[in-house]
Amino acid sequence: MTQISPYPHQVEIIEVGPRDGLQREATLISTDDKAALIAGLVAAGLRRIQVTSFVHPRLVPQMADAEELCRRLPQLPGVAYSGLALNLKGVERAEQAGLRHIDISVSASEAHSQRNANRFVADALTGFQEMVQQARAYGMSVRGGIQCAFGYQRPDDVSPETVLDIVRHHLDLGVDELALADSSGLANPRQVQALLAEIMPLAGDVPVILHLHDTRGMGLANVLAALQGGVRHFDTAFGGLGGCPFIDDATGNIATEDTAYMLHEMGIETGLDLAKLTAVSREYEERLGKKLPGKLYTLL
Amino acid sequence: MTQISPYPHQVEIIEVGPRDGLQREATLISTDDKAALIAGLVAAGLRRIQVTSFVHPRLVPQMADAEELCRRLPQLPGVAYSGLALNLKGVERAEQAGLRHIDISVSASEAHSQRNANRFVADALTGFQEMVQQARAYGMSVRGGIQCAFGYQRPDDVSPETVLDIVRHHLDLGVDELALADSSGLANPRQVQALLAEIMPLAGDVPVILHLHDTRGMGLANVLAALQGGVRHFDTAFGGLGGCPFIDDATGNIATEDTAYMLHEMGIETGLDLAKLTAVSREYEERLGKKLPGKLYTLL
Numbered sequence: 001m002t003q004i005s006p007y008p009h010q011v012e013i014i015e016v017g018p019r020d021g022l023q024r025e026a027t028l029i030s031t032d033d034k035a036a037l038i039a040g041l042v043a044a045g046l047r048r049i050q051v052t053s054f055v056h057p058r059l060v061p062q063m064a065d066a067e068e069l070c071r072r073l074p075q076l077p078g079v080a081y082s083g084l085a086l087n088l089k090g091v092e093r094a095e096q097a098g099l100r101h102i103d104i105s106v107s108a109s110e111a112h113s114q115r116n117a118n119r120f121v122a123d124a125l126t127g128f129q130e131m132v133q134q135a136r137a138y139g140m141s142v143r144g145g146i147q148c149a150f151g152y153q154r155p156d157d158v159s160p161e162t163v164l165d166i167v168r169h170h171l172d173l174g175v176d177e178l179a180l181a182d183s184s185g186l187a188n189p190r191q192v193q194a195l196l197a198e199i200m201p202l203a204g205d206v207p208v209i210l211h212l213h214d215t216r217g218m219g220l221a222n223v224l225a226a227l228q229g230g231v232r233h234f235d236t237a238f239g240g241l242g243g244c245p246f247i248d249d250a251t252g253n254i255a256t257e258d259t260a261y262m263l264h265e266m267g268i269e270t271g272l273d274l275a276k277l278t279a280v281s282r283e284y285e286e287r288l289g290k291k292l293p294g295k296l297y298t299l300l
Numbered sequence: 301m302t303q304i305s306p307y308p309h310q311v312e313i314i315e316v317g318p319r320d321g322l323q324r325e326a327t328l329i330s331t332d333d334k335a336a337l338i339a340g341l342v343a344a345g346l347r348r349i350q351v352t353s354f355v356h357p358r359l360v361p362q363m364a365d366a367e368e369l370c371r372r373l374p375q376l377p378g379v380a381y382s383g384l385a386l387n388l389k390g391v392e393r394a395e396q397a398g399l400r401h402i403d404i405s406v407s408a409s410e411a412h413s414q415r416n417a418n419r420f421v422a423d424a425l426t427g428f429q430e431m432v433q434q435a436r437a438y439g440m441s442v443r444g445g446i447q448c449a450f451g452y453q454r455p456d457d458v459s460p461e462t463v464l465d466i467v468r469h470h471l472d473l474g475v476d477e478l479a480l481a482d483s484s485g486l487a488n489p490r491q492v493q494a495l496l497a498e499i500m501p502l503a504g505d506v507p508v509i510l511h512l513h514d515t516r517g518m519g520l521a522n523v524l525a526a527l528q529g530g531v532r533h534f535d536t537a538f539g540g541l542g543g544c545p546f547i548d549d550a551t552g553n554i555a556t557e558d559t560a561y562m563l564h565e566m567g568i569e570t571g572l573d574l575a576k577l578t579a580v581s582r583e584y585e586e587r588l589g590k591k592l593p594g595k596l597y598t599l600l
Contacts, residue, residue, distance in 0.1 A: 225524065
């Protein structure tokens, strides 16, 4: 029997817990505690962390301290922090807060775009272009995302053609990276394989990041499918925290430590320290007063 | 990009919840309720159910009603019930209780065998042979299992050679099916692929069943790897209940409904009704008074 696909020696894990993980949580975490959390994640080996989003504090109170948090980030060589922006104002705020990496995106779902961002996809694409231009003028690197790339309420309510059109749009604008988000946790491995088979050749040398949620338990199966399809970069959140406040049931990102554990067991390096990661998750289980979705932190 | 592997049109799911799912639970379920549970699982489309184990009631109190339960099983065309036996006495009890299918196994881990079954693997293999002969004399079909096929306390504490030796032993005895159990929830997709690449050619026409636990969140990733490796039969438990009482942290089988959902989304039929399955899991969440590990039953 032949080896199905050569797996890589190394995969990059991008921690989104401080942003995607915490944004839905009602317990407000202080800026000091967030800075300590991020320092802990860096100590566990993470080199890329999405630290906050520049949104209106009324919409996401947990992110009201975005600027203050950016001032307190531990500045270490080789560690890159990014922030999420939804509009030009957000890009400006991120730049003024000192971030060099901006995460911006467009939803592939018309219904999600209108509910989440209150705008049509076509308008969002125009806004995206303005944000890219602004970020480039600032000299920031741009990660161009596609939300709901695998569906919004059902896997077939977003067509692969729509996703591919946005991919081409992002690439034409010269984004530094592409990010495909399974915002609703609907993706299945076959769908991941099929979509990547179209996208990877288009992306060429532009890295493709997969942002997965484990809503229906398929998170790591989708990681496997994506590895086989050539993806080498994954968003994860410590403890499996996370979820879009504007999508019902969109629970937990894939857990950083569970993902890293699977990769390590498969002989793929991530540079992460599982014991330190699980300690962070155990701390936040206590802090948030509830069991987190991740599995490994209760065992290690 | 090429399709990695042709997926099957259909997969058989074998429900082990009434046995593996309940055996570790402290809440004793009455025989009436177990019979109703099994009727509910049959109504949800399951055609093969492992209903009980014939062990000493002092060891597993939940299974003390094995004979009584077998008398109350709904007899329906096309539905096959099996029981687990650990020794000759168990095979005799199963036959006398009217079962036509017996599930017997040997551990590939010397340490696990001695702790779980209080015998060396070599002695267990001798005992296995006697059980096969007895079951055949009774005209029962035999599923020959291998516990800890992917490790006991670590994935590398059981060698693939040991597993292959037991596979050959089982096949030489003419078992009707092989079952590989990841008893400790240690298997990773690459390991599954590598072991199946050796076993599937040996097994030939003898079906290979994979029995997975989701202890570390890799359950459905391993299902995907196994599908790619040619496996078409999986043990699952409703709600993701389960775990060996003799292995620390060996939590939950892969959930029947989560597994079926992923397969359906991938275009693979199971014949199962997700709404009916999740209703069973919701009932048992209430009955057992705790959140079950499965994901889908909280959503559907």
